[in-house]
Amino acid sequence: MNMKKPFASPEKLREIAAEFGTPCHLYDASGMIRNLRRLQQAFAWNPGYKEFFAVKATPNPYLLQILRQEKAGTDCSSLTELIMSDRCGFKQEEIMFSSNDTPDEDFKLALKLNATINLDDISHLDTVLRLNGGQKLPEKMSCRFNPGGVFEVANGIMDNPGDAKYGMTREQIKQAYAAMRDLGVRRFGIHAFLVSNSTSNAYYPKLAKLLFELAVEIKAELGIELSFVNLSGGIGIPYRPEQEACDIEAIGAAVKAAYDSVLLPSGLGSLSIYTELGRYIMGPYGGLLTRVQYLKDTYKLYAGVDACAADLMRPAMYGAYHHITVVGKEAWPADHIYDVTGGLCENNDKFAVDRPLPLIDTGDLLFIHDTGAHGYSMGYNYNGKLRHQELLLQQDGSVRRIRRNETPRDYFATLDFSGLFEDLSEYGC
Numbered sequence: 274m275n276m277k278k279p280f281a282s283p284e285k286l287r288e289i290a291a292e293f294g295t296p297c298h299l300y301d302a303s304g305m306i307r308n309l310r311r312l313q314q315a316f317a318w319n320p321g322y323k324e325f326f327a328v329k330a331t332p333n334p335y336l337l338q339i340l341r342q343e344k345a346g347t348d349c350s351s352l353t354e355l356i357m358s359d360r361c362g363f364k365q366e367e368i369m370f371s372s373n374d375t376p377d378e379d380f381k382l383a384l385k386l387n388a389t390i391n392l393d394d395i396s397h398l399d400t401v402l403r404l405n406g407g408q409k410l411p412e413k414m415s416c417r418f419n420p421g422g423v424f425e426v427a428n429g430i431m432d433n434p435g436d437a438k439y440g441m442t443r444e445q446i447k448q449a450y451a452a453m454r455d456l457g458v459r460r461f462g463i464h465a466f467l468v469s470n471s472t473s474n475a476y477y478p479k480l481a482k483l484l485f486e487l488a489v490e491i492k493a494e495l496g497i498e499l500s501f502v503n504l505s506g507g508i509g510i511p512y513r514p515e516q517e518a519c520d521i522e523a524i525g526a527a528v529k530a531a532y533d534s535v536l537l538p539s540g541l542g543s544l545s546i547y548t549e550l551g552r553y554i555m556g557p558y559g560g561l562l563t564r565v566q567y568l569k570d571t572y573k574l575y576a577g578v579d580a581c582a583a584d585l586m587r588p589a590m591y592g593a594y595h596h597i598t599v600v601g602k603e604a605w606p607a608d609h610i611y612d613v614t615g616g617l618c619e620n621n622d623k624f625a626v627d628r629p630l631p632l633i634d635t636g637d638l639l640f641i642h643d644t645g646a647h648g649y650s651m652g653y654n655y656n657g658k659l660r661h662q663e664l665l666l667q668q669d670g671s672v673r674r675i676r677r678n679e680t681p682r683d684y685f686a687t688l689d690f691s692g693l694f695e696d697l698s699e700y701g702c
């Protein structure tokens with residue numbers, strides 16, 4: 274069984290809490306770099322392989338710059354993510370733009386940056402054409418595919434694409450490619466994201482085979498040779514200690530087997546593989562460090578911490594499991610049952626429900642695991658709660674603050690039209 278130890282020692286975590294205060298999201302630079310390199314190695318058999326990190330998972334420029342140094346690109350879903358990618362130095366083909374129900378402003382910036390636009394729907398073609406001057410489309414573009422129905426692997430149904438709002442049908446995607454060719458597109462890609470957080474080694478290979486077969490069909494019917502297949506995100510991480518991590522080397526090898534058997538015989542052997550992993554890259558390399566403020570003993574035992582769902586929404590939103598380590602009590606028996614709660618006026622603001630943990634004292638530090646992706650970024654300001662800082666544990670062991678705590682000033686900034694909130698000094702901020 275995976276013991277799930279934090280990536281920093283209890284001493285280091287105490288030192289960080291003393292220096293920077295709690296709560297904080299803490300990221301591990303060494304871990305994320307090692308993991309990205311391992312992914313790239315698993316797909317190194319494909320000369321055009323590239324990972325486009327899904328910015329929405331962890332939109333922090335310090336982390337994006339590390340990923341850029343390691344040769345990753347970005348996958349953006351909005352105007353602000355495009356701006357962040359541009360400012361972090363990602364250029365043109367290093368930026369993928371995968372959005373749906375897309376505002377004109379977002380498409381405009383994607384066009385200006387010459388990012389690769391991945392169309393969610395055939396109806397977006399007209400919009401992109403209009404925004405690009407009305408005569409032609411960009412030279413490189415992609416389409417998002419939705420096969421409909423259910424997506425199954427050997428051991429059962431993984432998800433239900435037929436219910437998902439994303440992507441085009443088989444007929445639509447062929448129509449889109451034909452129209453795109455007539456409007457000047459020369460390099461075509463296909464993209465699909467069918468299952469989220471899959472720890473099955475079968476997901477990517479099955480998806481790859483489906484897309485490779487469609488690439489062969491498109492070549493046969495339209496004479497269009499796709500230049501990339503984007504397997505997108507969806508590879509999961511073991512949030513629970515009893516779960517196995519997926520085997521990225523086996524996944525890379527199985528995608529290669531599908532490539533060799535489906536694409537090579539059809540003369541499509543120079544097609545590049547892209548991925549847009551977010552959770553897999555960063556999830557395990559972030560943790561939320563929070564301090565227990567109150568212990569409450571009513572019908573249940575509650576440990577009230579200084580973080581809340583504003584900092585990490587996944588448990589409240591999806592009932593998601595995040596493992597918790599009581600710092601310094603790793604070897605103690607987990608012989609007490611707690612709900613670990615934040616301070617929102619919402620009964621679902623619980624990081625854990627009925628969780629066996631060691632005896633907790635007020636002042637104990639808790640390390641909430643696997644918050645490196647879709648953690649901070651999903652935070653919100655409900656109840657007027659402010660989101661907390663992000664810290665980076667750098668490769669040399671030093672810690673850098675890479676996002677400060679929000680302040681009341683930040684909270685009031687969007688309503689401050691008449692100077693009502695200009696001077697907050699009497700409130701100490």
Ligand SMILES: *Cc1c(COP(=O)(O)O)cnc(C)c1O
Nearest residue numbers: 327371505506507549550551552
């Ligand atoms: C969210 C998203 C991703 C990343 O998903 P993960 O589950 O974090 O791997 C990749 N591509 C697109 C288009 C997305 O919307």
